[in-house]
Amino acid sequence: MSTAPSRTSDHTRDHKGDRTRESLRALGVALATPTAPGAPLLAEASSRWLRLLPYALAFAFVASLLPSTVTVLANDYGVNGAIAGALATAQTTPLLLAVTRPLQAWWIVLAGDVLGALVLLGADGVAGRPWPWTPMVVVGYLALMLAVGLREPRRTLLGVWLVTGAAGFAFELLPRPHGDGTHLLMFVLSGVVLLLTGTLRERGDAQRRLVEQETISEAERARRTLLEERARIARELHDVVAHHMSVITVQADSAPYRIEGLPEAAREEFSAIAASARESLTEMRRLLAVLRSEGTEGERAPQPGLDRVQQLVEATVRAGVPAELSLPAELGPVPPAVDLSAYRIVQEALANVVRHAPGAPTRVSVTSADGRLTVLVVNGPPDRARSPLESGGTGHGLVGMRERVRLTGGTLDTGPLPDGGFRVAACLPLTAKEPV
Template structure:
């Protein structure tokens, strides 16, 4: 552009506009802006410096002509300044977006790890409780039989030794996930038998909820009972936070291959005065972790009427009759 500018002025030959005729001035400004948009602000500064040097040289060697170098430099400086400001703002936005993405990823990862830690703690407490019961019963069993055979005493002693060893190893491996100030609960972990108490607490908090149970109620493995209770608890907590004024329903289905859960709430009433809690939260992530741990299936999403539904199936393998 700088090389063509004097050539065009000479060809024009009127001597009224030097060193830029109007068309050349507009073209040069367009070149400066386009190049500045596609490069760094430092390049814009160098282009303006070269343009200023050309204008000064033109004034020195061709001082007899009317010079429009001053208006050109002012116009180009203003245009390049706007482009540089746009560059700075665009770069800042990209950095903020990247940092927000990293922060959201780290927050999600930290929440996932915390949820896995909580699950490991709860399972540790459940398994440790039952292993302790096995060890105690194995130790006390020989004393419940008068003159037990020596083979029976040795068998119970072996059971107790193995139970204590397994309990020690379990505490050693899973104990690393505990916080230093964490204390195992004295009471047993909640099960589906405690759902009524949970629903009463939720009703006192303001959520109208009812329960429906289908199928033959039976005792399930402790891990399934605990996970099912926690899933219902988290789903109802989400309904309280994100759907104030709505009603909820809990469905528990005992089927042949496992346990089905369905927690659904209605849409938020239009006349409610309580506002939903902001943010999506990570409750659904925790529920998916529990379901994945038990090789189950889960779906969660809005319903057609504006509510929200969480459906879970937790498989339960039936014990072999020979092993029983």
């Protein structure tokens, strides 16, 4: 009968342990995350309690150190009560400022500590007690070094450490009742704290710069991919446009021979049209040379169209993907750019299926209605029993599809299906339309 409560207690302890580990992990990430100058420590933390943690710790240190410092100075060192309160305030309250301005807080605390050491030098109770730094000064100073190390650069930390050591060793040169080595203890401990916290901060800086660089690289990669795909589409469309320009040239050159009785002005006009068409073809070839990547050669085969979609599906079946095609026997007149774009969309979609969803049943459908050509490629979930097949894509996947659809003024809808499959649907206008 006691098994169920025991299991419940174990589950509760495990849950609390998980929350504790998550909190510590979040605290470590927050400490390693650089904070903007002037912003509170841990200002970039994700949870509210982490952002308030530095204020709570600073308040706790001040609330405990302030009365303790006053008591030690007044009772143990024999300092006047008013002077002890003033020194304790100067040595502890700047810890509240350290949450946002640690370096400024350090200057105030250092001045208060040095002034306190000078006051203690003439105090009656200093003999046999730590000097120049009291135990409360060491504790408060190390807490301040924690805030400084998490916020300031390496050069500043080195300067703070050297000034700390110089101040302590300078007091060793003065007449004193004894030498207990507190200056050396402060110098060593402050260096250790600054080293650890500075290393943690620099590691966070390096991680932040790496993330920023990866973000920039990803954006540049996406931009380069888009430009490459646009250049590739432009090279492919060169044949389409060149064909039309060649037809115009032939028609303009042959018009005077095909049409009898043309006036001389009309003959000159046809000659001018033919010359302009030939000049345009020459400029297009120059443009193609600019768009062609270095080390690549132009394609000598004619640009494909929907008449070759059946071959794509058959090749996909041979690659191990059960695919079927629905293509009407007569689609009607299809503009060359739309014909080429539809073929490339089907080609890229099938390549993605082979590459990312091996063995997935796939259906390809091409229909024409209401002046629009609809291309639909739908695949089911991949066959997990088969190993993924590698297949070289013809472009850059969805980026190329979007650019081709944008070029023809159509629309593209892609996305996963509830059953784990994927859907690619492109709607291309069969009449001339400005690209969106």
